[in-house]
Amino acid sequence: MxxxxxxxxxxxxxxxxxxxxxxxxxxxxxxxxxxxxxxxxxxxxxxxxxxxxxxxxxxxxxxxxxxxxxxxxxxxxxxxxxxxxxxxxxxxKKANIVLISLIWLLLCIGSAMAIMNFHYDVSMKEVHQGLYYLLTGTEVDKPLWIQIPYSIGLGLGMILFFNHIFKKRFNEEPSPLEVEMFNYQQDLDQYLIYHENVLNKRND
CATH class of the missing domain: 2.60.480.10 (eubacterium ventriosum atcc domain)
Structure with a gap:
């Protein structure tokens, strides 16, 4: 049977x-x-x-x-x-464009301030000046041919690091931010399973 x-x-x-x-x-x-x-x-x-x-x-x-x-x-x-x-x-609820714009502006200003303070703390201007002097033997106050490529490379490096330009991805590999968000979601799901279990609620 x-x-x-x-x-x-x-x-x-x-x-x-x-x-x-x-x-x-x-x-x-x-x-x-x-x-x-x-x-x-x-x-x-x-x-x-x-x-x-x-x-x-x-x-x-x-x-x-x-x-x-x-x-x-x-x-x-x-x-x-x-x-x-x-x-x-x-x-x-519908998205509040004004609120989103204010948050976006705050994040941009905060990011810019963090980058500038980091460069100030490590004396990046003096580093560029010293590098220029080592390569050319000339002292200048603004070594632009080092500073400009460095600034462009900093932006490109962030784009490659996060593996995104808006919605476009460069490859299938997840970015570090996506991995962290995935780990956070996993931890959140485990928390919800532990604290929101329907059977536990009924037993309580």
Missing amino acids: REDKVYIRLKKKIAVANDYLITIKDIAYVTGNINYLEQIEALKIYQITEEDNNVSVIDGFQLLNKLIDAYPFLTVELLGANQVIVEVKKNE
Whole structure:
């Protein structure tokens, strides 16, 4: 006699609208040797409410309990992650152009001040003057043929470092900023899983 078996792999994160009724298909990939997979995928798992705020977490045990109650003779194997992070989309506000412009201006001024203060701290002007003297034997106050290429190279170096010009990428390699953002998102997801778990909330 063939055993009815289903394999389920939970998605890591999904985004849904407010008051959305989550089914297995929304949070997991399902396969198996049965002919009623669509019924299993349509099984209701969790109803998003106002109490969930912006984020909720569905645990794999919650899904298994629903499946066991609905199909007691079905063998289920849960693969991969054990939790799904559910982001609840609220009504998004339109971007404030004035606020964005002020933030952009503040960041540009702050970056420029940081670069200038760094060059002042390391006496970059004296370094350029000394380098010019070593190469030419002449002392000048403004060695422009060193300072101009250095300034251009500084900008190009930042572009290459971040691997972006606006939305254009130079290659498939992620930039250091993208790696840090990825690590930050991983840590944030782990925090949400620990503190926002739906089963833990119900137990509390």
